Amino acid sequence: MSIINEMKLDFLSCPANEAFARMVISAFILPLNPTLEQLGDIKTSVSEAVTNAVVHGYGEKKGTIRMRALLDDAGGLTVEVTDNGCGIRNIQQARQPFFTTMESAERSGMGFTVMESFMDDVEVHSEPGRGTTVRMSKQILAPCPAARRA
Amino acid sequence: MLTHEKKRGTMTVRLTGDLDHSTAGRIREELDELISDPGIRRLVFDLSGLTFMDSSGIGMMIGRYKAMMRRGGSIAVQPGNAQVDRLIELSGLYQIIEKLA
Numbered sequence: 001m002s003i004i005n006e007m008k009l010d011f012l013s014c015p016a017n018e019a020f021a022r023m024v025i026s027a028f029i030l031p032l033n034p035t036l037e038q039l040g041d042i043k044t045s046v047s048e049a050v051t052n053a054v055v056h057g058y059g060e061k062k063g064t065i066r067m068r069a070l071l072d073d074a075g076g077l078t079v080e081v082t083d084n085g086c087g088i089r090n091i092q093q094a095r096q097p098f099f100t101t102m103e104s105a106e107r108s109g110m111g112f113t114v115m116e117s118f119m120d121d122v123e124v125h126s127e128p129g130r131g132t133t134v135r136m137s138k139q140i141l142a143p144c145p146a147a148r149r150a
Numbered sequence: 151m152l153t154h155e156k157k158r159g160t161m162t163v164r165l166t167g168d169l170d171h172s173t174a175g176r177i178r179e180e181l182d183e184l185i186s187d188p189g190i191r192r193l194v195f196d197l198s199g200l201t202f203m204d205s206s207g208i209g210m211m212i213g214r215y216k217a218m219m220r221r222g223g224s225i226a227v228q229p230g231n232a233q234v235d236r237l238i239e240l241s242g243l244y245q246i247i248e249k250l251a
Contacts, residue, residue, distance in 0.1 A: 015172030022202070040233035047204040051171045106178065108209035110241055117240055 005071040013058040013065050021050045021067055028069050029077055032140045041118035042077065042138060048111040049081035049134045057085025057132055075141025084131040091124050152180050159191035166199035169207040178210050191223045198230030208241045215247060226250050
């Protein structure tokens with residue numbers, strides 16, 4: 001499997017960039033002709049990861065969020081969202097449905113659950129005080145030409 | 151954007167555009183103002199005009215659900231696009247909130 005396209009984007013952790021990141025990832029995968037459902041799944045998952053970086057990673061502070069996306073020749077997409085914010089102390093707990101550290105702000109605690117449900121695979125790497133990377137992947141095209149024709 | 155219609159004790163709010171973390175806060179404030187009238191017994195979310203929603207929208211709806219429950223009221227949602235519907239389904243919200251056709 002080899003990489004056929006790659007992009008990297010650095011942007012400030014302000015809420016307006018949540019929509020910006022969704023638009024960028026949509027434009028990036030559009031040449032693969034994703035279904036509306038795939039497009040929706042990917043936009044929603046990116047939105048969750050970027051919102052986590054804005055709200056939890058940096059909080060009141062501002063910092064840089066990096067989004068990196070790769071398309072491989074088998075029709076797979078990988079997206080990484082990285083922040084250099086506060087990091088996650090307990091990743092297992094953070095991934096629990098409805099777990100939130102910010103109930104008063106009406107955060108649902110559903111972010112990771114959404115990513116895990118809408119993407120094929122989600123990995124979280126985090127170090128307290130250093131930051132977090134969420135790496136998600138999803139197959140957009142059927143993996144072999146025969147299956148693609150079907 | 152939010153438009154609303156009040157009929158007797160029912161407040162129907164129609165949301166358009168994207169409902170995410172960057173817009174949820176303002177919508178939440180407007181909604182709380184709209185339902186501050188204790189005569190409102192039922193809140194209906196019409197989401198059929200939404201172009202996008204993520205879990206920030208779920209959090210906002212759970213918050214309003216709690217507010218309506220505290221006064222013995224009810225809440226219903228008309229989901230609109232398939233992605234919004236799937237997200238609400240995933241959250242389990244349909245178990246506590248009525249889904250309108």
